[in-house]
Amino acid sequence: MTTAGTSSLGLPMTVPAEGLPERVRIYEVGARDGLQNEKATVPTEVKAEFIRRLARTGLEIIEATSFVHPKWVPQLADAEQLYPAVADLPVELPVLVPNERGLDRALALGARRVAVFASATESFAKANLNRTVDEALAMFEPVVARAKAQQVGVRGYLSMCFGDPWEGPVPIPQVVKVCRALLDMGCDELSLGDTIGVATPGHVKALLTALREAGVPVSVIGVHFHDTYGQALSNTLTALQQGVTTVDSSAGGLGGCPYAKSATGNLATEDLVWMLQGLGIRTGVDLGRLVATSVWMAAHLGRPSPSRTVRALSHQEQ
Numbered sequence: 001m002t003t004a005g006t007s008s009l010g011l012p013m014t015v016p017a018e019g020l021p022e023r024v025r026i027y028e029v030g031a032r033d034g035l036q037n038e039k040a041t042v043p044t045e046v047k048a049e050f051i052r053r054l055a056r057t058g059l060e061i062i063e064a065t066s067f068v069h070p071k072w073v074p075q076l077a078d079a080e081q082l083y084p085a086v087a088d089l090p091v092e093l094p095v096l097v098p099n100e101r102g103l104d105r106a107l108a109l110g111a112r113r114v115a116v117f118a119s120a121t122e123s124f125a126k127a128n129l130n131r132t133v134d135e136a137l138a139m140f141e142p143v144v145a146r147a148k149a150q151q152v153g154v155r156g157y158l159s160m161c162f163g164d165p166w167e168g169p170v171p172i173p174q175v176v177k178v179c180r181a182l183l184d185m186g187c188d189e190l191s192l193g194d195t196i197g198v199a200t201p202g203h204v205k206a207l208l209t210a211l212r213e214a215g216v217p218v219s220v221i222g223v224h225f226h227d228t229y230g231q232a233l234s235n236t237l238t239a240l241q242q243g244v245t246t247v248d249s250s251a252g253g254l255g256g257c258p259y260a261k262s263a264t265g266n267l268a269t270e271d272l273v274w275m276l277q278g279l280g281i282r283t284g285v286d287l288g289r290l291v292a293t294s295v296w297m298a299a300h301l302g303r304p305s306p307s308r309t310v311r312a313l314s315h316q317e318q
């Protein structure tokens with residue numbers, strides 16, 4: 001590989017190998033996916049400061065919160081207070097909205113990017129949205145239509161794309177069908193969720209191949225891996241080799257889903273940035289600042305970050 005200077009940490013940077021992108025768009029989900037699962041309530045001001053610090057690392061997309069029913073996700077019940085506290089940051093701040101009620105709440109605060117969240121399996125659709133897969137899609141249709149009419153960007157998450165804790169391995173055609181439905185209703189982009197972290201690289205390649213064959217352009221696909229079996233980075237690399245350039249991750253590896261048994265932390269943004277830097281792929285993120293932010297957040301949560309990179313680099317600094 002050809003070298004292209006050194007990274008901020010003094011590591012040799014390489015030019016991306018053939019078949020890998022020059023830049024990856026990191027979609028940071030720590031403040032939403034990460035914090036939605038915390039047992040102890042995180043004060044709104046701490047969440048706002050977390051998002052401000054994340055914005056100073058160079059991250060350009062920071063999912064802020066969810067406008068869901070507060071009884072379903074009590075940890076994010078402060079969305080009305082949090083969103084205005086960060087709305088003036090010079091970054092994109094998407095929010096989750098499950099239905100028109102959620103969209104109304106988000107639009108009232110000036111949100112410009114929203115995300116609906118579907119499931120590839122009936123069990124998770126019921127557990128997470130109290131709906132069948134089709135009923136959930138019907139609930140999203142007016143949300144997407146109204147958002148698009150106001151030039152608000154819409155992401156379509158799809159959970160349980162690989163395995164489901166109740167149903168086991170998820171057939172690829174079932175996943176492709178819901179992806180198509182989300183795109184056909186007008187979603188601008190998809191995020192393929194390995195909600196419980198059971199995917200492996202071969203499965204990732206097979207799903208991305210099937211989506212390509214079904215006419216889904218890879219440019220609209222993002223990947224969202226959890227690290228239960230330590231496969232999140234391998235899965236990400238496989239996705240990049242298949243042409244994906246949007247990767248979801250969570251600062252410090254925070255995360256999990258309150259409605260999915262065995263969902264563990266997301267791919268840590270630091271681990272992702274470390275790998276991408278080593279591959280010579282640009283992200284715009286300052287890894288040192290990001291590690292400091294996750295160490296700061298971990299202190300508030302009262303436990304160390306599970307991210308290997310956070311642990312390695314924060315030990316180096318001591």
Ligand SMILES: CC(C)(COP(=O)([O-])OP(=O)([O-])OC[C@H]1O[C@@H](n2cnc3c(N)ncnc32)[C@H](O)[C@@H]1OP(=O)([O-])[O-])[C@@H](O)C(=O)NCCC(=O)NCCSC(=O)C[C@@](C)(O)CC(=O)[O-]
Nearest residue numbers: 067068069072098101102117128129130157159193195257
């Ligand atoms: C979809 C619902 C609301 C259905 O929940 P439901 O109980 O069926 O709601 P409903 O439509 O029957 O309405 C019942 C009451 O809730 C109110 N209500 C209804 N909607 C809202 C709202 N938006 N905001 C505030 N209030 C709301 C509504 O107004 C009504 O109030 P009432 O008339 O009885 O006084 C519920 O199931 C819900 O909020 N679910 C959210 C679950 C969630 O947020 N899960 C985590 C996100 S998904 C995830 O983490 C996975 C992901 C994305 O990261 C990717 C991956 O890893 O796979």
